[in-house]
Amino acid sequence: MSTLCYVNGEILSTSKGGIGISDLALQRGYGVFDYARTYNRKLFHFDDNLHRLRLSASKLHLKLPIPDIEITAVAEQLIRESTLNTPSIRLILTGGYSASPFFKDPNFIIIAEELPTYPASVYSLGVKLIKVEYQRELPHVKSINYMNSIRLEPLRREKNAFDILYYSENGVTECPRSNFFIFQGDRLVTPSSHVLHGITREIILKLASDHFPIEVRKIDPGELSTIDEAFITSTSKGIIPVTTIDAHKVGTGLVGDRTRILMRLLNEYTENY
Template identity: 35%
Template structure:
């Protein structure tokens, strides 16, 4: 990464020269927000939707973004042009700033990081194995930098031979640490609506019309999920990824389902035509 540039507060630095002080609230208290999107063939996919969420997260966290949307576009484009990485992940970070007492919000620092990223088309057929965990994120509508639980539980995932977590609140399904969850039952495609982060890819799936299929927001339980016909997650990096196993038990026939496959194809077309 050292030969690629990072944006910090209006300037571009080589990766190993981009720095923040340890007095930043992101370091002192884990206080900050971010958003993540991908570029495909040089295009920042669904960028306006990500900007909407980024500015909303900042408001909810009482963090002021000095750049307006046009200026943020300019900042992003300057980094894209400098790095020239057609297919990449773009992370926009806003920190709590250099706090004098390590507790009060200061002037936020804006950081934009770009790294090469290629979508793994083989991951769809492989599917995903999830492990349930009873946990409710703080400020679920805000994309904060707090991933404490997910990172802390990585050794458990390896031990259980699972790929990722699925959070639930006393049996009511919420989301994965970095993705939204959908289940398919009797021709209905259902995703939770309570206390979750409303993902951008999730919103695109909700907008897709398939003949004979209803896509809707409705809460459901872990029991509902394990008894679903199909299940899948959605995220910026994974697109639509089938969930084939929950807590060691197969979902449906343990293979990617027809509706999941059709939705993935529609989403890929949407991305390619963006």
């Protein structure tokens, strides 16, 4: 499989692409990114990724060096010319080269890579989450810093969990790379604040609005013992049902009917995209 990337204006083989060791991303963890997928080799909601990348960049005072139309053209070229089964696109904007915390010219990288897949059983049987107290810094920013979730990997594996569910004084918020939803009866609830505004989250809220009453509000951790269904969403995962949180079953412990309805709606939406 041959994959390509773009580094500051140049397109080259991913194995040859790189930036120098004095970049602030490496030196101080300063940078943002975004991640888009394709369906049928067509970029999916890419404008939303570009919008979020610009928002993340502006919060870190970084400036994207090329306009959206050019980024899209490069992404499409990388998809066309890479031999990937299901291409996805990673956009990375770093602090750039600097020996001090002051920066001026970011490095901008676009990578075409294979979309990760998950076993069919996670969709048919659901998964387990474990709660960990943590609040992401600058939650609207898709920063390159996933230190906490990577640090928690051994714990996740030890507890046989699919993912971590963050909570804090701000309520139950999200997983390290996914948004979180619950059903209380027919009511679909997702946290209003202190989360990344996931692109899949927005799509689900729109698709669900014709079928279920929706509440976007703080979710108290205490509520989790009374919920009927739960699921997580992300670009690569779509909707993954959650059937266990810590040692407790969610509802009956089986994938819920309402979650299945949303999985079907999302499938239909992406097939017709």
